[in-house]
Amino acid sequence: xxxxxxxxxxxxxxxxxxxxxxxxxxxxxxxxxxxxxxxxxxxxxxxxxxxxxxxxxxxxxxxxxxxxxxxxxxxxxxxxxxxxxxxxxxxxxxxxxxxxxxxxxxxxxxxxxx
Amino acid sequence: xxxxxxxxxxxxxxxxxxxxxxxxxxxxxxxxxxxxxxxxxxxxxxxxxxxxxxxxxxxxxxxxxxxxxxxxxxxxxxxxxxxxxxxxxxxxxxxxxxxxxxxxxxxxxx
Numbered sequence: 616x617x618x619x620x621x622x623x624x625x626x627x628x629x630x631x632x633x634x635x636x637x638x639x640x641x642x643x644x645x646x647x648x649x650x651x652x653x654x655x656x657x658x659x660x661x662x663x664x665x666x667x668x669x670x671x672x673x674x675x676x677x678x679x680x681x682x683x684x685x686x687x688x689x690x691x692x693x694x695x696x697x698x699x700x701x702x703x704x705x706x707x708x709x710x711x712x713x714x715x716x717x718x719x720x721x722x723x724x725x726x727x728x729x
Numbered sequence: 730x731x732x733x734x735x736x737x738x739x740x741x742x743x744x745x746x747x748x749x750x751x752x753x754x755x756x757x758x759x760x761x762x763x764x765x766x767x768x769x770x771x772x773x774x775x776x777x778x779x780x781x782x783x784x785x786x787x788x789x790x791x792x793x794x795x796x797x798x799x800x801x802x803x804x805x806x807x808x809x810x811x812x813x814x815x816x817x818x819x820x821x822x823x824x825x826x827x828x829x830x831x832x833x834x835x836x837x838x839x
Contacts, residue, residue: 648827656831658773658818663825671825706772708827717763718827722772 617641619721621707627727628697636692636724638707646710647690648718649682651675651703658706664690697728731756731823735830742809743838750804750833752819757797760822764793764804767816767832776817777804809837 620639628634640647649661662672664682681693690709694701704725708718732755742748752762761780765773777786777793779802785794792805802819816832 646825648825650827658820658829660826660828665825673826704770717761717775717778717822719775720765720773725770 617719619707619709619719621705621721621724623724624722625725625727627729630699630728631696634694634697634726636694636705636707636726638690638692638721639688640690640707640709641711641719642688644709644711644719646670646712647682647684648708648710649692650706650708650720652706652723653700653703661692694726697726699728702726702728731759731821731826731828733819733821733828733830735817735819735833737833738831739834739836741836741838744809744811746809746837747805747807748809748835750806750817750819750835752802752804752830754800754802754821754828756823757800758823759797760824762793762795762802762819762821763827764791764802765818765820767818769816773818806835809835811837811839813837 622637647664652658662676663670679695683691704723706723707721710718734753736751763778764776779786779795790807795802814837816834818832820827820829
C-alpha cells in the first residue's frame with residue numbers, strides 16, 4: 616500500500632538555526648499538508664498546498680515557516696530560525712482530493728530545539 | 730471555529746471487552762470524519778473514514794458511526810485485545826483544514 620514518507624525521523628537543532636523537514640507524498644496525490652503535535656497536545660493544522668501554492672494556513676504558520684515542492688516528489692517544510700517552542704512532532708499528509716478520500720499521514724519527524 | 734472533543738480521555742479495560750469511544754464536533758458542515766490510531770511517539774494510522782453522506786463504516790472489529798446533525802461520532806471496538814492499546818484520535822475535515830480531538834488513550838489489560 617502506498618505510504619507517505621518523512622525524513623529525518625528525528626532532528627535536533629540549536630535555537631536560531633534553520634531546519635528543513637522533508638516529505639514524499641503518495642505519487643498520485645494532489646493535496647499536501649503539514650501538521651504538528653507538541654508533546655501532550657492536539658495535532659494542529661499548519662498549512663495546505665495545492666497546485667504549487669499555499670491554499671490555506673493557520674495562525675501558527677507565520678513568516679518563519681515556508682513550504683516548497685522543489686521537484687515532482689518532495690514536499691518540504693522550512694523553519695527559518697527555530698525557537699524552543701517549535702519542538703514538536705511534525706506530520707506530513709497528502710490526499711488525492713478534497714473531501715471524500717481522507718488523508719494519509721506520514722510517520723512524522725520529531726524536532727527538538729535546544 | 731470547529732472544536733472537536735473526545736470522551737473519555739483515558740480508558741482501561743480488561744481484554745475481551747467491547748468498548749465505545751466518543752467524538753463530538755461543534756460545526757456539522759464537515760466533508761468527512763476520520764478515526765486514527767497513534768502509538769506512543771509514532772505517526773497516525775488511519776482506521777476508518779466516514780464521508781459526510783455516510784452513517785457508518787466497518788473494518789474488522791471496528792465500527793464507526795456518524796451523526797452529522799448532532800455532531801457526534803462513535804468508534805466501537807469489539808472484543809478488545811492488548812494490541813489495541815494506543816491513543817485513538819478523531820478528526821473532521823472542513824475545507825482544507827483538519828481538526829483533531831485530544832484523543833482517547835486506551836489500555837487493554839491482558
